Amino acid sequence: MEIKTFKVEEWMNEYEKYCKYDLGNTTINTLSLDELFEITKEDKQKFLDCLCKKTLGYGDIKGNPLLKREISKLYETITEDDILTTSGAAGANHLVFYSLVEPKDEVISVTPTYQQLYSIPSSFTSNVKLLKLKKEDNFLPNIDELKKLITKNTQLICLNNPNNPTGALINKELLEEIINIAKSVNAYILCDEVYRGLNTTDEKTPSIVDIYEKGISTSSMSKTFSLAGLRLGWVASKDKSFMQKCMSHREYSLISCPIAEEAIATLAVKNAEKITKRNKKTITENLKILDNWVNNEKFVNYVKPKAGTTALIFYDAKIKSSKLCDILAKEKGVFLTPGECFDMEYCFRIGYCKSKPQELKQGLNEISGLLQELNF
Ligand SMILES: Cc1ncc(COP(=O)(O)O)c(C=O)c1O
Numbered sequence: 001m002e003i004k005t006f007k008v009e010e011w012m013n014e015y016e017k018y019c020k021y022d023l024g025n026t027t028i029n030t031l032s033l034d035e036l037f038e039i040t041k042e043d044k045q046k047f048l049d050c051l052c053k054k055t056l057g058y059g060d061i062k063g064n065p066l067l068k069r070e071i072s073k074l075y076e077t078i079t080e081d082d083i084l085t086t087s088g089a090a091g092a093n094h095l096v097f098y099s100l101v102e103p104k105d106e107v108i109s110v111t112p113t114y115q116q117l118y119s120i121p122s123s124f125t126s127n128v129k130l131l132k133l134k135k136e137d138n139f140l141p142n143i144d145e146l147k148k149l150i151t152k153n154t155q156l157i158c159l160n161n162p163n164n165p166t167g168a169l170i171n172k173e174l175l176e177e178i179i180n181i182a183k184s185v186n187a188y189i190l191c192d193e194v195y196r197g198l199n200t201t202d203e204k205t206p207s208i209v210d211i212y213e214k215g216i217s218t219s220s221m222s223k224t225f226s227l228a229g230l231r232l233g234w235v236a237s238k239d240k241s242f243m244q245k246c247m248s249h250r251e252y253s254l255i256s257c258p259i260a261e262e263a264i265a266t267l268a269v270k271n272a273e274k275i276t277k278r279n280k281k282t283i284t285e286n287l288k289i290l291d292n293w294v295n296n297e298k299f300v301n302y303v304k305p306k307a308g309t310t311a312l313i314f315y316d317a318k319i320k321s322s323k324l325c326d327i328l329a330k331e332k333g334v335f336l337t338p339g340e341c342f343d344m345e346y347c348f349r350i351g352y353c354k355s356k357p358q359e360l361k362q363g364l365n366e367i368s369g370l371l372q373e374l375n376f
Pocket of ligand 1: 160222
């Protein structure tokens with residue numbers, strides 16, 4: 001089956017090695033197991049003793065029930081039976097498309113976003129339409145444009161809330177407008193919610209599954225919990241027939257998730273509040289540094305992110321984004337992701353939460369230095 005090159009992942013594979021200042025990754029200071037125990041104050045020895053006694057057979061076929069119970073608490077109306085664990089959010093998104101999209105179906109996806117959300121459905125149907133998120137709309141979905149794209153054949157609308165790369169956050173009112181449009185043609189809404197909870201303000205945004213019966217939430221341990229290496233994610237939905245389809249398809253590619261990883265994830269999700277508090281502190285501190293830099297650097301501008309770990313920075317210089325990021329990586333050690341990976345130009349994505357404040361400041365200074373050189 002044909003599938004387009006996953007531009008962000010290819011770029012990261014190639015350029016991560018030049019990285020002295022990591023402004024490319026979208027995670028927040030990934031946790032070691034020791035740090036996890038330190039933050040959660042759980043009994044490390046007891047946990048390890050218990051884990052060491054487990055036989056390493058297949059795990060629970062539908063996912064560890066304790067883990068699913070903890071995950072269900074991240075939602076308002078979801079029970080553990082409405083959840084299937086997967087191999088990361090990447091596996092969750094793949095499972096949704098694989099289970100739901102047929103050649104006759106139309107899919108609408110926002111862009112820019114994580115490329116999975118439009119390139120995987122494009123390999124199942126030729127009818128994928130893009131809903132462009134524009135800077136003048138603060139990178140929020142434009143309702144009039146969505147109305148123009150929707151038809152009775154629309155099977156699925158794909159959102160990413162909070163959004164990677166822009167950091168835009170769709171609030172409840174706007175989500176409800178989108179839901180009304182989806183309802184008019186009985187379409188599903190997939191909302192990739194891997195950055196959910198990582199808001200820079202106290203604004204609460206609901207999950208799609210708590211406000212739409214045909215809503216599908218995908219998420220994982222990677223961003224909100226800083227445990228990307230567990231490779232654990234999930235699909236959540238109250239739509240029983242959809243979940244049944246996911247289960248049937250999942251049996252062919254996963255069987256079950258790794259049991260040690262599920263045990264660690266259970267401990268982390270149980271302590272969601274503590275881990276989120278730690279991560280929100282990093283986001284808030286680092287966003288202050290980024291915002292200060294943008295406000296004082298005459299060659300850049302952005303829409304300030306409201307959530308997530310990334311922002312899209314637009315620059316003034318007559319150089320394409322891949323070239324700019326190539327120079328920054330190879331000559332200055334600054335690892336960024338070019339706008340080109342999101343089919344946009346004269347901008348780059350910055351992952352501002354991976355680095356310590358000092359490293360972030362130094363990386364930003366290097367970018368300023370190059371923009372200065374390019375403008376003389
Ligand atoms: C929006 C979005 N969805 C999914 C993923 C993949 O997440 P995971 O590591 O859980 O597979 C990413 C990773 O960057 C992402 O940004």
